[in-house]
Amino acid sequence: MESPDILARIEHDLSVSDDAMRSIPAGSTAAGPEPFGPLIDAYTRADAIADGTLVAVPEPVAREAGLRAPVAITRAAWSDCVEWGDTDSNRQTPQDEEGRLWDVLFMTAFAARRYMRTTFPVELYRVPRGGRARTARPTELTCRLHRGDASEDVITISLPDED
Known part of the structure; x- marks a missing residue:
């Protein structure tokens, strides 16, 4: 478990952006957002x-x-x-x-x-x-x-x- 001091530094550290601790948004992958949206069709x-x-x-x-x-x-x-x-x-x-x-x-x-x-x-x-x-x-x-x-x-x- 992390100590409260570490959490306090992260919350108040202005060098960390607000979205730095967010989870992966919907429509994105772990590698990043799908640049063109979901796959519609594939020709195999x-x-x-x-x-x-x-x-x-x-x-x-x-x-x-x-x-x-x-x-x-x-x-x-x-x-x-x-x-x-x-x-x-x-x-x-x-x-x-x-x-x-x-x-x-x-x-x-x-x-x-x-x-x-x-x-x-x-x-x-x-x-x-x-x-x-x-x-x-x-x-x-x-x-x-x-x-x-x-x-x-x-x-x-x-x-x-x-x-």
């Missing part, structure tokens, strides 16, 4: 996968390529580097999505070991879709190692200009 990684903004990579395929965390690829990166159908094979050169996905994942694992950072470039060759190209051309993706919805480690592969 699971939401992005559900609506197709991100394409989830099957875990066994990612593990086989050497990636130990859940992997998702943005729809734009998927369209550019993975997506391939019979029409593409007939028009350009025979390939399939499994092989193109493997190339992206293998080169991502290779780049992760090379750069050892949380964000790094992934350089690879792929035949561009939708044209007449038959030979692979260089392209670059970006890989981010970060926390997912439940603070688990996750990997997101995107085009360099995507957030």
